[in-house]
Amino acid sequence: MSFDHLKDWIGREEEHLDVATAAPLAGLAATLDHLDPPWRAGEIPPLGHWLYFLPKAAQREIAEDGHPHRGGFLPPVPLPRRMWAGSQLEFVAPIRTGEALRRRSTIGDVQHKSGRSGEMVFVKVLHEVSTEAGLAIREVHDIVYREAPKPGEAPPPSEPSPDAVWRRPMVPDPVLLFRYSAITFNGHRIHYDRKYCEEVEGYPGLIVHGPLTATLLVDLFLRENPGARVTAYRFRARRPLFDVHPFTLCGSPRVGGATLWALDHTGQIAMSAELEAA
Ligand SMILES: CC(C)(COP(=O)(O)OP(=O)(O)OC[C@H]1O[C@@H](n2cnc3c(N)ncnc32)[C@H](O)[C@@H]1OP(=O)(O)O)[C@@H](O)C(=O)NCCC(=O)NCCSC(=O)C[C@](C)(O)C(=O)O
Structure with a gap:
């Protein structure tokens, strides 16, 4: 299978406007189990910008996996299983609740790779989120598309934690x-959709969102360091987490920030992250 034509998507851009309203933040605080979240007053918390610029595809544009059909802004990768592989974020300036937002997104790269778990295509999307005061967040989002499941497939082991x-x-x-x-x-x-997960994508349960685990790891840091200003964050999703088992959020402080990771129920690293704080 050739993936060369997908390179034509590199450089494609789109732009969206939104407003950093307070309502979704109340939903995030509740989802993270906070009555009084440990965030800086009046500001969007780190990773809170994922609650804005929500996908607007009409129902008729939705593909079998529940995402919009590929081939618009994102390239038409012919591998079925999409996942969030990781992100690298710089929090350049705070976003205050109520501020108008602009997000410019660019396809930075499309790469075919053969990994331990089979054929994959990585799509790198660069996002720049700005307020009227200028750039607030620079983000690189790595999306991975995986081939169809093979019988008896199991994720490769992680390094020791x-x-x-x-x-x-x-x-x-x-x-x-x-x-x-x-x-x-x-x-x-x-x-x-458990039936879809098991029968179409070959996973043993519902998958925990990569951005949710990443947010829970930042939340672990903020529970220990309320009001801290996070200046940078990068994470890599290494193994999927499923709803059929508990998992553990872990972290250790270091000079200038923290190392964070999530362990699955077998003690393998499912996500690893580095956080910088001022
Ligand atoms: C990503 C998987 C498939 C790689 O699978 P693997 O272990 O077989 O890969 P590998 O053999 O370790 O590495 C192969 C190549 O890929 C690269 N690579 C390897 N991993 C990454 C990574 N994370 N980010 C960037 N690059 C990566 C790696 O550096 C290497 O490159 P090289 O050949 O040039 O040396 C595997 O590690 C995995 O399954 N990770 C878990 C993914 C996951 O659970 N994501 C969250 C849930 S999905 C989700 O939230 C969805 C959402 C929100 O709805 C939504 O659609 O956006």
Whole structure:
């Protein structure tokens, strides 16, 4: 299978406007189990910008996986299973609640790779979120498309995990996953349609959203450091987490920030992250 034509999408751009309203933040605080979230007053918390610029595709434009059909802004990758592979973010300036927002997105790269788990295509999307005062967030989002499942497929093992100073057990029940899908208006069926997950994508349960795990890891840091200003964050999703098992959020402080990771129920690293704070 050739993927060369997908390179034509590199450089494609789109722009969206929104307003950093307070209502979705109340939903995020509730989903993260906070009565009084440890965020800086009057500002969007780190990763809170994912609650804005929600996908607007009409129902008729939705594909089998619950995302819009590919071939518009995102390239028409002919591999069926889409996942959030990771992101690298710089929080350049705060966004205050109520501010007008603009997001310019560009396809930065499209790469075919053969990994331990089979054929994959990585699409790199660069986002720049600005307020009237200028650039607020620079983000690189890595999307991975995987081939169809093979019988007996299992994720490759991770490297050993370090000792954690902070630990928080999580039960990723379907209500948590539903509430995060709802506040991010994410129609991806892998997060709520168990039959689709098992029978079409070959996974053993509903998949925990990569952005939810990334947000829970930042939340672990903020619970320990209320009001801290996060200046940069990068994470990599290494193994999927499923709703059929608990997982553990872990972290250790270091000079200038923290190292954070999520362990699945077998003790393997499912997500690893580095956070910088001022
Ligand atoms: C990503 C998978 C398939 C790689 O699978 P693998 O382990 O087989 O890969 P590998 O053999 O370790 O590496 C192969 C190549 O890929 C690269 N690579 C490897 N991993 C990454 C990464 N994360 N980010 C960027 N690059 C990566 C790696 O560097 C290497 O490149 P090289 O050949 O040039 O050396 C595997 O690690 C995996 O399954 N991770 C878990 C993904 C996951 O659970 N995501 C969250 C849930 S999906 C989601 O939230 C969806 C949402 C919100 O609805 C939505 O659609 O946006």
